[in-house]
Amino acid sequence: MEVRGIITPASWSYPLPAGGIREEFAICCDASGPVRLLIVPALFEEGNKLRRLTVRVMRNLADAGIDTFLPDLPGCNESLQDLAQQEPADWLDAAMAAARHFGATHALGIRGGCMFTPRNLPALHYAPAKAETIMRQMYRARVLSAREAGRDETREALAEIAMTQGITLSGYSLGADFCRHFGTMAPTPGGARIPQEDIGGSGLWLRAEPDDSPAQAATLASRIVQALSQ
Amino acid sequence: MPDDTDQLLRQILTDVLGLKPGQAEAFDDDTGLFGHLPELDSMAVAGLLTELEDRLDIIIEDDELEGEMLETYGALLAFVRAKRG
Numbered sequence: 001m002e003v004r005g006i007i008t009p010a011s012w013s014y015p016l017p018a019g020g021i022r023e024e025f026a027i028c029c030d031a032s033g034p035v036r037l038l039i040v041p042a043l044f045e046e047g048n049k050l051r052r053l054t055v056r057v058m059r060n061l062a063d064a065g066i067d068t069f070l071p072d073l074p075g076c077n078e079s080l081q082d083l084a085q086q087e088p089a090d091w092l093d094a095a096m097a098a099a100r101h102f103g104a105t106h107a108l109g110i111r112g113g114c115m116f117t118p119r120n121l122p123a124l125h126y127a128p129a130k131a132e133t134i135m136r137q138m139y140r141a142r143v144l145s146a147r148e149a150g151r152d153e154t155r156e157a158l159a160e161i162a163m164t165q166g167i168t169l170s171g172y173s174l175g176a177d178f179c180r181h182f183g184t185m186a187p188t189p190g191g192a193r194i195p196q197e198d199i200g201g202s203g204l205w206l207r208a209e210p211d212d213s214p215a216q217a218a219t220l221a222s223r224i225v226q227a228l229s230q
Numbered sequence: 231m232p233d234d235t236d237q238l239l240r241q242i243l244t245d246v247l248g249l250k251p252g253q254a255e256a257f258d259d260d261t262g263l264f265g266h267l268p269e270l271d272s273m274a275v276a277g278l279l280t281e282l283e284d285r286l287d288i289i290i291e292d293d294e295l296e297g298e299m300l301e302t303y304g305a306l307l308a309f310v311r312a313k314r315g
Binding site: 133138140141142143144147148154155202203207208209211 | 246270277292
């Protein structure tokens with residue numbers, strides 16, 4: 001009997017802007033099928049909160065005969081690269097390189113990942129988020145925790161520091177170039193939206209603690225199957 | 231138009247805190263929030279405020295954030311109601 005839904009680790013490589021090649025990690029559900037979905041994960045803290053859901057969706061899609069590939073963006077998750085050295089353009093290039101490496105036929109963006117789905121692939125966007133929303137929340141968390149510690153910081157002052165020197169927000173060190181270019185980004189045009197209302201329940205990225213929802217994963221997977229079969 | 235702020239606020243807290251359906255119905259004006267619920271750390275509060283802004287179509291400035299406003303359900307509800315006008 002064929003066993004589907006086995007998650008395997010893989011590595012993929014992409015050329016660095018300054019020359020040279022880097023390897024990154026990915027997890028895959030690959031049965032060498034014709035429908036091959038590159039998943040661009042949610043970013044930063046949202047990525048942690050949605051990791052379980054994302055992997056569940058991969059397993060559910062495997063049952064439906066869809067292969068999935070979940071790469072790490074450079075500087076994120078298992079990546080050995082320094083996050084503070086990354087720029088949004090590097091992530092776009094990396095997502096394209098991962099798509100080529102795995103022979104992706106389609107892409108799925110999750111939340112902030114929708115800004116990095118390759119333009120040359122038909123894309124689905126689950127609960128797409130703008131960079132402004134993601135950054136606003138991270139600035140705010142920093143202002144609040146500074147206030148708890150008795151320091152007075154403002155979002156405006158922090159944003160200025162971020163653009164000139166880079167900044168650490170929620171434990172993520174972001175370079176000045178990243179902050180300048182990322183803040184105005186929006187999901188890749190043309191992606192077919194799958195809003196949270198279609199999934200039922202509240203988005204797991206909202207949760208104060210990482211959580212799990214087999215029901216949401218099943219619904220999201222069936223929406224993806226439906227969209228890819230059209 | 232009836233004021234649905236109370237209902238929306240309970241729903242947003244349910245979503246952010248991952249409460250069971252109906253659990254937020256038991257909140258009253260004196261129910262403690264920030265400092266009483268361990269889930270509500272600064273990152274979670276930031277998420278809560280961003281969600282309030284998006285779903286209630288309001289803008290919350292950082293200098294409006296005062297300890298008391300997040301201390302109890304009643305205080306947060308009063309703040310959000312005032313914001314919605």
